[in-house]
Amino acid sequence: MDFDSLRRLDIVDSHIHLPFPSLGADLELALNEMHIGTVNLVSTPDPKEISHNPAVIAYKAAHPQTAYISGGLDHFSVQAHPAEMPQAFADQVRAMHAAGFDGLKLLESKPIARKMINIPLDGPIYAPMWAAVEEMGMPVVWHVADPEEFWDRDRCPQWVLDSGWFYGDGSYPLKEELNSEVENVLTRHPHLKVILAHFFFLSADLNRAAAFLDAHPNACFDLTPGSEMYFNFSANLDAAHAFFTRYQDRIIFGTDIGASVVGKPGTPLDRAETLGRTFVVRACLENAGKIEIPDGVKHWRRPNQEIQGLALPDAILNKIYHDNFTHLYGETPKPLNLPKAVEMIAFQASVLDAMAGKPVESTAHQVYTQLIS
Numbered sequence: 001m002d003f004d005s006l007r008r009l010d011i012v013d014s015h016i017h018l019p020f021p022s023l024g025a026d027l028e029l030a031l032n033e034m035h036i037g038t039v040n041l042v043s044t045p046d047p048k049e050i051s052h053n054p055a056v057i058a059y060k061a062a063h064p065q066t067a068y069i070s071g072g073l074d075h076f077s078v079q080a081h082p083a084e085m086p087q088a089f090a091d092q093v094r095a096m097h098a099a100g101f102d103g104l105k106l107l108e109s110k111p112i113a114r115k116m117i118n119i120p121l122d123g124p125i126y127a128p129m130w131a132a133v134e135e136m137g138m139p140v141v142w143h144v145a146d147p148e149e150f151w152d153r154d155r156c157p158q159w160v161l162d163s164g165w166f167y168g169d170g171s172y173p174l175k176e177e178l179n180s181e182v183e184n185v186l187t188r189h190p191h192l193k194v195i196l197a198h199f200f201f202l203s204a205d206l207n208r209a210a211a212f213l214d215a216h217p218n219a220c221f222d223l224t225p226g227s228e229m230y231f232n233f234s235a236n237l238d239a240a241h242a243f244f245t246r247y248q249d250r251i252i253f254g255t256d257i258g259a260s261v262v263g264k265p266g267t268p269l270d271r272a273e274t275l276g277r278t279f280v281v282r283a284c285l286e287n288a289g290k291i292e293i294p295d296g297v298k299h300w301r302r303p304n305q306e307i308q309g310l311a312l313p314d315a316i317l318n319k320i321y322h323d324n325f326t327h328l329y330g331e332t333p334k335p336l337n338l339p340k341a342v343e344m345i346a347f348q349a350s351v352l353d354a355m356a357g358k359p360v361e362s363t364a365h366q367v368y369t370q371l372i373s
């Protein structure tokens with residue numbers, strides 16, 4: 001695994017998780033090693049922290065030129081007042097925008113989250129939020145469903161069973177139901193700028209992926225693993241190459257660095273895993289022939305299956321690595337509005353205190369103290 005063997009291009013990683021501010025130093029080191037200059041940090045709902053918004057704000061405060069941030073919704077402060085939810089979610093995205101968030105991140109359509117939160121994405125509760133996001137031109141990184149094999153016990157990988165992501169027991173929404181919620185939202189809001197994370201989990205069906213992109217001209221896909229995506233491309237390498245050529249303006253680089261430390265405070269970023277996943281994605285885009293899967297992501301290896309490189313030209317790589325992202329998010333990250341960001345974090349800390357019935361040492365509290373000093 002040699003990053004110096006890869007091409008020297010301007011790279012934005014559009015999909016990185018930073019649940020705790022203490023991971024910032026690890027992330028910086030890894031980015032330097034991988035020659036990645038700019039990041040989009042995506043914040044998700046988190047039962048212990050409400051969201052990672054404070055952590056990503058802290059990182060952006062320290063890296064104003066190179067960090068875009070996409071905020072997560074607060075589902076906790078609104079729970080006691082269901083009738084006010086529609087307005088509350090719209091207010092939240094407006095407050096994020098005003099505080100300097102560049103985009104919104106939604107994990108709410110991942111089956112496990114969709115089952116737990118139980119709010120249809122195309123229903124009346126989120127309707128004012130979608131209208132606000134569309135009106136503000138705020139891009140959305142949206143995780144919808146998961147690979148189809150996660151619903152099928154015979155094809156479901158062991159590590160998925162072990163993570164509790166098997167959805168075939170009848171208690172989870174079906175993949176098609178989740179996808180149809182997306183169709184409804186995009187049909188109602190044709191100007192929404194959405195990046196469907198993980199290739200919208202359509203890598204096994206490129207005809208369908210093409211039909212979707214044709215029907216929704218403002219939608220893009222990101223290349224964040226699911227490693228199944230890279231095996232699916234390799235199984236139809238010519239078709240995948242043709243797809244990347246035809247849709248070169250609609251595909252965005254991302255890696256999911258940091259996803260494995262979500263919910264694990266005090267755990268450092270796993271350097272081998274971070275570099276390994278990034279190397280596979282980049283090598284698959286840039287190189288030809290068989291791609292070695294590094295030890296850091298050895299759980300991706302499959303018996304009798306290989307990942308093959310697409311060997312895309314620089315002109316296409318520049319779009320996937322940079323231009324398609326900045327086309328949606330702007331040439332440079334938005335400046336933080338520090339007073340508004342601090343106010344938002346203080347509120348989050350107070351909600352966590354109220355939930356615990358006493359003051360708690362939350363990330364929100366920690367970042368608040370850091371930012372006002």
Ligand SMILES: [Zn+2]
Nearest residue numbers: 015017256259
């Ligand atoms: Zn992710």
